[in-house]
Amino acid sequence: MATMKDVAARAGVSVSTVSFVLNGISKQHKVADTTAKRVLRAAKELGYHINNPLELSPDSSVRPKVIGIFFPQENNAIDLGIITENIYQYTTLQNLACNIMIIPYQLEQLNVVIKNIDWKTVDAAIIVISQLKESLKLDEFSDELPLVFYNYSDPRYNSVSCSSTEASKLLCDIIHTKEYKDIAVIRSESSPRICDSYFTQFLELCEQSGIPVSTKNYISVENSFYGGAIAARKLLNFSSRPSLILSANTVLAQGAIPVFARNKFFIPYNTELASFGLDQDLSYLQNHIPSLTMVVIPSMEMFKIATDLAFELIDNPEKKPVHRICQCKLIINESLSI
Template identity: 85%
Template sequence: MAIMKDVAARAGVSISTVSFVLNGVSKQHKVADNTAKRVLRAAKELGYHINSSLELSPNSSVGQNVIGIFFPRENNATDLGRITENIYQYTALQNLSCNIMVIPYQLEQLNEVIKNIDWKTVDAAIVVIPQLKERLELDDFPDELPIVFYNYSDSRYNSVSCSCAEASKLLCDIIHTKGYQDIAVIGSESSPGICDSYFTQFLELCEQSGIPVPTKNYISVENSFYGGAIAARKLLNFNSRPSLILSANTVLAQGAIPVFARNEFYIPYNTELASFGLDSDLSYLQNHIPSLTMVIIPSMEMFKIATDLAFQLMEGPEKKPIHRICQCKLVLNESLSI
């Protein structure tokens, strides 16, 4: 499979020149039209994938790389929208250009999907792993395969993951110190998002720390605003209303809060609430009424790193797989404070 280095050698130019041409920024970097044509011709002769919008004409030197997003079928579609938006925004800021091809998969069939994809149709791929997994049964793929795993770490492959241990422990310590007697949980029963598995890990830590969360106080609903509203109505019907509510994600929390307010059960006065959320949620949820206390999953930061790695792999495989670990953080706001 041809890589940028091969195209550069064939065209007699630098790898950076090839990158400028194929990423559609040759004009900004003052690449001559004749040079751009030579790069495009070399790419075509070597079978390097060129986007169909590219024209081999003297007046055109714009091409786009294609990043494949392996996205789990069972995941919430909202996450996919966020992912593609993050990638497009970041590449625009970096003066890069790409198309995105979504490749749906089921976790148990991931190896087969990776093997069977036509790698001439994508220049690099980001594989989104939906839930935290200590170990996936991944096959040994060729070293030159331009692939980055997101939300998962494997010593054999390029990867971006995050650690929630410190932020979860901080929240756990606050809950333990404040001594809540009645704790309720709002969790998702379908279409899990990226936050949900970190939330499950956090609940396990609570249990290990001696923080009681009775099974009867765990409400599982569909992962939507509507699901959050249903959970709120169920909690309002409890004989003993909770003094703390833990939400798996901000979608469920935002669905629940207005229902509580309409029934004069106010956060943080009658109960307190903490949620897991994405860094893309932070800017507007800090201005929410009440502003939400959240453990923040750095999904945007992770996708910036994954996208950078994907573009690096387009130029050729790394000598050793690159692994990046981002840190979650606890942001205290009105809904739960010290």
């Protein structure tokens, strides 16, 4: 099944441009007619189902709601194509008519984007916050704005977040019990991912629990497979190789593992590894060699809840704001034994 990402790639445009065209609001966003035609042609060639509210007859009693997704451009952890397809599938199962409009924003520029959006084109919006400590000036906005926050909590608005406390404590207990002699940390130095904030909390919990993680064993690299490979090479040059590696996210872990293997330093035999990751990673990382032990952040479950909250907000804007909390899980796989 073709996704918005596939259409964007074929048409040579961004996912947000595809969203504007397929939702019938390309004029408002100054998308050129030639570009719009190219997007529609690509969608038709790929067999993408266009469920555009403009295609409905004027007397139709059911108009698909437009859900805007404010998405941080710097966050490349979550595949927007996967998000949109999961929301479409979920709303179809719930018999809800829905179109999605992607609204990209840069970190620290969210307030400006919210101010400039034409709210006549969006029935409700899900605002994705990648960093737990993101500073938002929400007092500048009216309580009546149809906002649902993802990975963030504010008493004035509907929101969904998750707690990694129990899963992190369980992983800490395992580390403490196994008494690893040398623990290394691979973390990102740029392009923050949702995982990274929870990983930082976990490292703070390790320190509070008396788990010895020397700052000399902290390696900060770019958030990519290449960054993970660089981290692995640096660890291989350590005078004392680690008995446990903690990775901020699965991309870094996957970049590091093949480099270790090529140098006859195998996981989990020579060193063990645990990572933070998203539930969308599970389908393939459980079949990874070795399969990865992860504190799993329920990102897709959170998006489903955020979608429900958005529709509840559309149907009953006067309803008292709701905040939902999902729980992370620790999934033990081959990269760490117990």
